[in-house]
Amino acid sequence: MNDDITAIRDELRKNLNVYTLRAFSLIRDIDNPAILDVGCGTGVPSLALVERCNGTIFAVDSDIDSVNRFREKVRILGLEERIRVAHGSVFDHSLINRKFDIVLAEGLLNVVGFEAGLAELRHYARSGGFIIIHDELKDDPGKRLIFNEQNLVLLGSFTLDENIWWNEYFACLEKRIHALEDKSQFKKDLEEIEACRRDPESCRSVYYILRSDN
16 A cells, blocks of 8 residues: 555544544443444544543454554554454454444445444444444435344434535545645545545435444
């Protein structure tokens, strides 16, 4: 993974941490919570959470480059006692072999499939534990029905509309890319920016805050 690309994405992704922390604030305080971050990427949300609470985080992602970058951040920050980063899949129960107070999935379910992925998140949440999901807004009513089917209580939700995504991420990313001489490595990012410009509503996303009563 190119360090320039990742560093810029990480820096701009921090603009959205306020919404991760807003979702986190909607669950009751837990002393020293055990948190699972599946699809953790390079760890931007996890690092925001570890500053907010006194818990520990087990972070998992299937992309080895992202995992290695996150591990390096953990090492530099001296957080090895509080954050463990593993390379693997949300479906690997031998890797993730315990229950957690809080399960976080930012952008994972639109990759692995909402219903199948949600069942895994529920599997890892202890009874009475919490699940925070950040997903595309598409088919919101259908997703809410699935929560009922999987015995999950929806405690709250809020959306990030196209203006938030454009002003706080995509417009900033476009500006940073155009300031660089070599733009070839940002082809995928430029395609996403153009897609958001053509169809702003497709950029909308939603946070769901759930309690697992299994």
